[in-house]
Amino acid sequence: MLRIASLNVNGVRAAHRRGLDDWLATRGCEVVALQEVRCPLDALPDGAFGDYHVVYEPGQVAGRNGVAVLTRHRPVAVRTWDADVLVRAPDEDHLHTEAAPDDVPLARGLGAHAREGRYVEVDLAEAPITVASLYLPKGGLPADLQVAGRMRGEPDGGARYERKMRFLDAFARQLSRTRRAAARRGREFLLLGDLNLAHTRHDVAGWRRNQRAEGFLPEERDWIDAKLSPRTLVDVVRSLHPDTDGPYSWWSWLGQAYARDAGWRIDYHLATPRLARTARTAVVDRDHRGVRLSDHAPVVVDYDVPHGTGVTR
Structure with a gap:
């Protein structure tokens, strides 16, 4: 059995103060995205990733973004x-970086x-299996839906919305290329991460x-x-919980959203069909020892x- 998790930590240092190190040590995951x-690399907490091998891409925008994949064994390729x-x-105990460009041409955009x-x-x-960790841009509202005074931030004329839609358009092409490249290498493909979008009415409390x-x-x-089909990628959690609301994976810190479970399901396991068919259980760890990570x-x-015998049919 291969236990795989995905988590948007919203700041690895803050998550460690809430118990991320203990969760990593006790949850029994083979892979964590x-x-x-x-x-930044030089500010990582001591023992930030426990006894995992870590592949860590911090990005070049200070204090924002950044993705990682933790594995029990050193990856074959990055x-x-x-x-x-x-x-x-x-x-x-030392820090080092290495260039690791994708062998798939980067989609325009x-x-x-x-x-x-x-x-x-x-x-x-x-x-x-090829495992990917993705943090998709949050985006915003299109210009025609922006009303000053009814938004948390100031209207931006739809700039954040348009940036996200351009990303989605380009990433759609990249995702197809990457999935096919994994197949050529004889591997299943699993995309993990925060997509900053919910799919159906079962994925948002108060969807109306x-x-x-x-x-x-x-x-x-x-x-x-358009990304999901029985031939390309399967939403693994939804396949195991087909007719239920949630399980949600994000809740606002404001008000009583968490207590009322008024959340959104925006964190995904999207797997190639053969791998998706091997999924047995899917759960959301709402807290760890009574604390939200x-x-x-x-x-x-x-x-x-x-382990070591390939993906079962």
Whole structure:
């Protein structure tokens, strides 16, 4: 059994103060994908990733973004879009980086995001799987839906919305290329991460009032709908929880959203069909020893993949 988790930590230092190190040490995951680590290499907490091998792409925007993949065994290969990454074994106490460009041509439109700390992927040593960690831009509202005084921030004329939609358009092409490249290497593909969008009404509490909210706009839902099919990628958590609301993975820190479980499901395991069929359980760790690790929660899936013997049919 291969236990794999995805978590937007919303700052790895803050998450450690809340118990991330203990969660990593006790949860029994073979692979953990992290997003929004928001920490330069020289500021990582001591023992930040326990006894895991770490591949860490901090990005070049101070205090923002950043992704990582933690594995029990050193990855066979590491790829990013165009960035230097930290690759470190658990018994190493020094920092070093190495260039690891993706062997798939970068889709037009992603160049502006290539060093923002949004994407990294590894080939696992313990199973024929390529695992990627993605932090997709949050975005905003289109200009025609922006009303001053009804938004948290100031209207921006739709700039953040347009930036996200350009990213989605480019990443759609990149995702297809990457999935096919994994297949050529004889590997299944698993995309983990915070997509900053919810797919269906089962993925947003109070979905009716949120239909014109960023992250649940019709065009955003159409985008993920187009990415999923029985032949390309499967939403693993939804496949195991087909008719339930949630399980949600993000809740606002404001008000009683968490207590009322008024959340959003925006953190995903998107797997190639053959791998998705091996998924046995999918749970969201809402807290750890009574403490929230982040405004997101870990999404943990057990895949029935024996170590070293390949993906079962």
